[in-house]
Amino acid sequence: MHTTVVEVGPRDGLQNEERVLPADVKIELIERSVAAGITRIEAVSFVNPARVPQMADAEEVMAGVPRRGDVSYIGLVLNRRGLDRALAAGVDEVNAVVVATDTFCVRNQGVTTDQAMEAFDAIAKAAADAGVRCSVTIAAAFGCPFEGETPPERVAEIARRAHAAGAHEVALADTIGVGVPGQVRDLTRRVRAAAPGTPLRFHFHNTRNTGYANALAAVAEGVTVLDAATGGFGGCPFAPAATGNIATEDLLYALHREGGSTGIDATAVAATGAWLGEHLGKPAPALLGRAGPFPGIAG
């Protein structure tokens, strides 16, 4: 089984860090990721720089990334204004965000879930007009820090609308890391039924140590695209205690040891995770880089 691991470290991995990295370090992170074999990268977000200063230099980063035919760069957008910036910066794909619960959606992007879906309709149409792939991430799909349990019917309904709006892919995000494999299976089935034929991607955080179990559960359901962040950094500035993404290197270790392929060098990513930790002034939450060598590490 081949899994496409989407590197979200340059965006989700850095957007919640106190230390704002300069553009050249972000570009080096992306260069290292590409050299390790990563082919899809959420490189930047085009959001309000006053609210997320870590991403203020999105245009500068996009201008500096290595352009190759086999690597696709994703820009995160929340509205039409962000989309216009993303298109001008030359992204290969845009990824919009709709938070599944109203309280969190208003805190994250100033609109209700319904309003965010309306914005997505406009984003998807404009992206299609521009010939750019457009996916949507349903945030807080497994639980909300403000509202508690997220009804899975609500997630399926957002997926249905995204499908109708022409989303090229739907991602389900456990933004605050509360999910478990049973939820992965349930949501996979619901969303496949609601958005038939639309590829499914998952985005896990390891806040309560369930992220890797969730990722493997998704793969067992036939999901072939997973987000991860080198070093396991990350979190959401607008949710309390939303800690790191699952780490790319640790996900690769699990996938490779399970007999899967990714085309990505886990050892190289682990080295990048340690390097990134030096730039951020804190050790990477990822464990592969700290663990002793073992012959089973697929390079």
Added chain:
Amino acid sequence: MHTTVVEVGPRDGLQNEERVLPADVKIELIERSVAAGITRIEAVSFVNPARVPQMADAEEVMAGVPRRGDVSYIGLVLNRRGLDRALAAGVDEVNAVVVATDTFCVRNQGVTTDQAMEAFDAIAKAAADAGVRCSVTIAAAFGCPFEGETPPERVAEIARRAHAAGAHEVALADTIGVGVPGQVRDLTRRVRAAAPGTPLRFHFHNTRNTGYANALAAVAEGVTVLDAATGGFGGCPFAPAATGNIATEDLLYALHREGGSTGIDATAVAATGAWLGEHLGKPAPALLGRAGPFPGIAG
């Protein structure tokens, strides 16, 4: 599905820590565990105090633990001498260790795997004579830091011999945290075939972030007993980079959110993990205690 979580923090959680805790703190750890609802505890090991000074006060700890009819205390032993100490100290069960690879077995306990199995025969017989339950942990069942891959046939053969020797339970330990769920499923089937009717227990370390996925995979295979250590501390003094056990509190979170029952209060265990971290002078690797509250935490 009910899972019995065996608390191994007082033994495996502490045996590799630089700071040697006094007996009264170990006893408090055990008291807190019992108060949280834990009913099986690997409290001590009866090994050479010159080699594992963290466990030198095993008799003192056993003399101080709360005695209740519904709580079973396990003492780890490696040989007949350890067994005699364990019986004199009044343990409810003994757990012997056989490392599945010779290099690691010699480093861990000074004998080859074959010699350790011979020692187990004697331990099992003497324990039966004393009317004490006797289980065996097959260490390095998923991989060896010195020999690499552990042949699963070797693990099954040890289980077969343990079954023949009268082991009341066989535990498979991923001592260095290299395993993945596919191995859990494979070993479960092999060991069940080799030791028919003998209850199976698993012991996972989260060294490469696969420990919780492995635990849930075991439960999915029908395994009902799992080791874990409060706070996620732990490791083996005789293996390089063998880091923490899966944390009891994080395992409970996953099990409870999956709809399972344990009879144990996850929030209380998380508080004990933080308390233990203060005594050890380092933060607990467990994540539940650091994560924000979420209504889904089964107490």
